[in-house]
Amino acid sequence: MRKIPGPPPESILFGNIKTLLTEEDSYVKWIQKYGNIVKFYGIFNQTSILVADTKIIQDMTLNHVYDFIKPPNLLADAILIAGRGLVLAEGEEHKRQRKMMNPAFAHNNVKEMVPTFIRVASTLIGLIEDKVNSGESNINLTPYISKATLDVIGLAGFNYEFNSLTSSNELAEAYNALFNSPNPTLRFISTVLANYIPFFREIPIKMNRDFKNACAIINRVSKKLMEEKYNEAKNGELKSKDLLSLLININMALPDEEKITNDELQYQIMTFLIAGHETTSSTTLWCLYSLAHYPHEQDLLREELVKAFPDKSKFNPTFDEINSLEYLNCIVKETLRIYSPAPVVGRTNVEDKVFGEYLIPKNTTIRIALLALHKSPEIWGPTANEFDPKRWLDPSVTKNVTNLNYLPFLTGTRSCIGNKFALTEFKILLSMLIRNFVFKPTEGFEFKKRTMGVSKPSPYLALTVSKVEC
Ligand code: HEM
Structure with missing residues (x-):
């Protein structure tokens, strides 16, 4: 070399x-x-x-x-947090998990999640509107978008109400403690140390106690979610259309050698959270940033949306309707091209x-x-x-x-299993935002692009927001 x-x-x-x-x-x-x-x-x-x-x-x-x-030398913490779900499984284990999980992410299932995406996006729109109505126009959008995508993955991933846009809860706090540390440099150093020094996380210092506490909460909540689903499944097929319910239904119908274990099923909860939350939120933020700096593109997108949905209070697209919007599609592809979250x-x-x-x-x-x-x-x-x-x-x-x-979703055997889910969620969020608001750069606001796994605006993205009146 x-x-x-x-x-x-x-x-x-x-x-x-x-x-x-x-x-x-x-x-x-x-x-x-x-x-x-x-x-x-x-x-x-x-x-x-x-x-x-x-x-x-x-x-x-x-x-x-x-x-x-x-x-392997980058994964010690990740395995403690998420276990060997689809993202961290290798070889035969990965092959079995992937084969079993693919059907849950098929078009037909993602289609049924659209109302959930719309519901969370509507809450988001309402909150931003309240802010604008109260006279604040320079808005830090990062927490709004991040909470919205957390709420989506909770509901569509495992029927879990984070409600993080409107309240706090222990799983969201545990997740934040692990991934949104107020001191990212210290967090980075501790992750490196944990990866290179076996038993680093056993050293009784505050940082490690907080880490273990967050992992314990994740483990307890995911276990409880699994137990609830299994209890429900005793009466036959689960009716919910979230990914975890779909996976449990598929798994139950498989011959033993093709099944994934209960632990593996539980690992997917945190796997979806890690793989599906920040990626979609950072894509949405980068897209809003780009559209704020390219107002003509923003106008063209809004024109397309106004034409398709003349009454913004009745924004209720189906999967096929949202995917038929040509310019929206171009904007989504272009954002993922120059701001690939990974x-x-x-x-x-x-x-x-x-x-x-x-x-x-x-x-x-x-x-x-x-x-x-x-x-x-x-x-x-x-x-x-x-x-x-x-x-x-x-x-x-x-x-x-x-x-x-x-x-942007990689390619081949380990490409993103959630790409249709992510694209649909992103399109719904973006369309509702652009149909309801105009985004402009905030004078004097500066940020950097920071990449720790996912690339995002750091410390956050602020834009000047006004309402679209009709
Ligand atoms: C814009 C949003 C997203 C982007 C750009 C994205 C991108 C990626 C990329 C590049 C990988 C490959 C990582 C690697 O192999 O090292 C990946 C894998 C994965 N993604 Fe996504 N992702 C997004 C959203 C989602 C969502 C919403 C979910 C779940 C609902 C998800 C679940 C996964 C899983 C489970 C894997 C592992 C697949 C495997 O190894 O077989 N992703 N994603």
Whole structure:
């Protein structure tokens, strides 16, 4: 790997981590500077690889997917929090879980979740409206959107009323303690320590007590949810249409060898929460930010929405109606292109591999640079870095787009199982927001793009909001 080009290490202990944490889109810049296979340095100066080569990505996501596992040295905390649900399962275990879970995420089931998405979005609209009516127009949108997507995944994922938009509850607080620490740097350091020092979480310090307490709450609440479902299932098939109920129904009907265990079912609760909450909320925030800065695009979207839903108080689209809106679709695709919530995904090769002319020894951390592909001028032309939804209507652009160079949900065997769910939820939230409000940049407000797994505006996104009168 010595010959692979890339940035020199900046520190003996932390390699290039500081740049990754503090500079926007470092991965994209490295690919643009050094080529499609780049070497950089992680914690303790560990050599890591970044790839944006579509052939290699095909190998990693499709042809030899199980030769590339999730990096074990990054998962200690994640496993304590979520267990080995679909995101963290590997090999045969993953294959069994995925096969069993796929039907729950099919179109027909997502269609039935639309009223839930609309219900939460209506509460969100009401709250923002109250704020605007009270004379506040510069609004910190991050907590609103984040709570809305938490409420959605609670209801549609496992029929759980977080009601976080309007109240607090222990599961939401436990989740926040783990993922929305007031001190993200300290949280990052403790996660690294937990990953590298076995039993770190056993050290009796406050940080670890809080961590364990939050995990215990998650475990207790998920167990209770499971027990309730199983009690209900004694009387036959579960009637609720949330993902967990669907999974329990599917599992009950399977032969023993294809079933997933009760523990595995329970792990999916936290898995849905982690995989499906911040991803959708950050996409919505980035989209509002983009539309605020491209008012013409915002107007075009609103025109489409007004035409489709002339009376905003009767906004009640079906799955097919919302998916038939062409410009909305372009805006969604464009947001996911330049603001992919997961700008990279990490893997470790379990065998030696050859990437181009380089030998990559086994157990190397490899990152697939999704966002670098999404911003490649070779694919998207000279405007690759610009928010331009119309590009999705141009056949000379779309003919070059494949599921290996546009992959916000990854691609292949481990691609996002929740993509239809996420796209529908995002479209409903966005449509209701744009149909009801006008978003403009707030003068003097500045933020940075920060990526800790998911990329989001940091410390938050504020925009100036006014009401659409009719
Ligand atoms: C805009 C929103 C979303 C984006 C951009 C997104 C993106 C992704 C990506 C890139 C992966 C692959 C991660 C990896 O392999 O390292 C993934 C996996 C996954 N996502 Fe999503 N996701 C979104 C929303 C959701 C939602 C709403 C759910 C659940 C309801 C969900 C559930 C999952 C699960 C369970 C996996 C693991 C799949 C597997 O390994 O087989 N995601 N997602």
